[in-house]
Amino acid sequence: MRLLGRVKGEKEAFTFHAFLQKEGIGGSFEPAEAEDTFNIWIMNEDEVEQARHWFEEFKKNPEDSRFDVKVHPIDREGIAKGSDTKPKGIAVPRLQRPRPAHAPMTRLIILICALLYFWNGYQLAGLAKEKSGARFFNLTPLFINLCYDVPATFPLLVKYFQEHPLENPKGLENLEKNDPEYKMIEETPNWVGFYNIILEWPKKSKDIDAPMFIKLRQGEVWRLITPCLLHGGFLHILFNMLWLWLLGRQIEERIKLWQYLLITLIIGIVSNTAQYLMSGPLFIGYSGIITGLAGFIWMRQRQAPWEGYPLNRGTLIFLMVFIFGMLALQVISFILMRTGAVEFPMNIANTAHITGAIVGALLGRIPFFARGKL
CATH class of the missing domain: 1.20.1540.10 (Rhomboid-like)
Incomplete structure (x- = not known):
């Protein structure tokens, strides 16, 4: 399944979805994060390019007669009024909107x-x-x-330097050579x-x-x-x-x-x-x-x-x-x-x-x- 794009308004989403169904292109739509915006999904990867062509045409002119798919008048009226009624046989998943982006x-x-x-x-x-x-x-x-x-070795080193303060980091080289106690710690x-x-x-x-x-x-x-x-x-x-x-x-x-x-x-x-x-x-x-x-x-x-x-x-x-x-x-x-x-x-x-x-x-x-x- 591939996200094709987004449209404004549920009526436009349904209109384009119904057109895709008429063309034999499987898909669905769902509410997007933005208010009154809907995602258009295409089911089959092989149909994405064809769907993208029609989507570009639809964005240019949603009122084009090519997209005027005949559906039951009651259903069209329901869409216009924002009803949840949809034509039977068209699967439209209605996922819950994401939690507001407070995170x-x-x-x-x-x-x-x-x-x-x-x-x-x-x-x-x-x-x-x-x-x-x-x-x-x-x-x-x-x-x-x-x-x-x-x-x-760390606790041993902390204890050692508490007992033998060192002012210069260069002195570490001398300790490794000349101090048996420090050398023993290093070999741990x-x-x-x-x-x-x-x-x-x-x-x-x-x-x-x-x-x-x-x-x-x-x-x-x-x-x-x-x-x-x-x-x-x-x-x-x-x-x-x-x-x-x-x-x-x-x-x-x-x-x-x-x-x-x-x-x-x-x-x-x-x-x-x-x-x-x-x-x-x-x-x-x-x-x-x-x-x-x-x-x-x-x-x-x-x-x-x-x-x-x-x-x-x-x-x-x-x-x-x-x-x-x-x-x-x-x-x-x-x-x-x-x-x-x-x-x-x-x-x-x-x-x-x-x-x-x-x-x-x-x-x-x-x-x-x-x-x-x-």
Whole structure:
């Protein structure tokens, strides 16, 4: 099924729909979001071009005699008066209008992300003034409490620098060489992800035996989702929130609020966990959920185009180009670093992007998340 276009007024929508029926073109119409506007749908992809030709002609002159299809006079009168009576045999789905575009949950998420961004920035500024050498790692208390997991060495480093203040980051190199206590901390295994372990293969990485899911096993389950709410820079949060405003509203307006929240949680938890397994715990950002929402909308457009998700093909193509472009750079980075040609690390959560898109598309196939009464 393909959306052909929109017309003003129910009478015009019915007139054109009846004409299409006379021409043997299957379709339907439904109320659009705008007041007194109706979407025209074509059932068969093979008939879209023919229908588009007639639609252009109809827009030029709706009163053209070619479109004056003879219907029962009572039915025509009913349409003129706005009655719900329709000629028998013509299926016209009357879907409920979307919830007005207030999108409270999307707005709340954007607000939370913004507040956490400024809070983290405030803590970073305070961290720079501390005497402790821990400031050289730029890990704020907020980040430590909300990231997916805490590296096993971090508590040891905090304690060490409280006892041995360090004024200059260059002193870290001397510590690695001359301080047995610091060297022992550095050699403690940390989970850094399969990506870094594969980079070192065939040499066995000490980190392969590192403890995993430390904080989650201690009951701090909020960490499954909270990395999504943190952002590292202004452009990072700006673009993520713009995408969330574009995509999140479309979904929130068409399904129940708790269903929208459930989709967000599922995508976030799965994409975060996949990213943790691939790269370790030091990742942040909402982009895994963003690609998941895009994947969900794409699948709903294919499964049930009458639900009216207005995300155009160009936007989806742009997102796919971005995701696979970043993946291509990651592959290049891996090859360069694996061969020892150059250090070219990619600090982009590609695993979260791809996993999020896949999970979102899979959720979009589930009828449970179909548009219904709000």
